[in-house]
Amino acid sequence: MRKYRTQIRIPGDLADWIKERACEEHRSMNAQIVHYLETQRQxxxxxxxxxxKK
Structure with missing residues (x-):
């Protein structure tokens, strides 16, 4: 699997929310974002x- 490195800008409150969920699920913020994206794709x-269609 190819991996790409990218930077994104997100609002502070959204970053805080992702960070909290990542901590609860013992993931890094990056892993949490990837998890959300994979779940959405599925x-x-x-x-x-x-x-x-949505």
Whole structure:
């Protein structure tokens, strides 16, 4: 799997929320963001397979 390094700017309150969730789930902020993105992608794929669009 190829990995890309990127920087993003997010609002402070959103960063705090991600940091809290990452701590609760024993992940880094980066791993938490990747988890959220993968979860969203899986949900979208399920919706496409079911013939629904968001």
């Amino acid at each position: 949900q979208e794929q399920k919706n496409e397979e079911a013939g629904t």
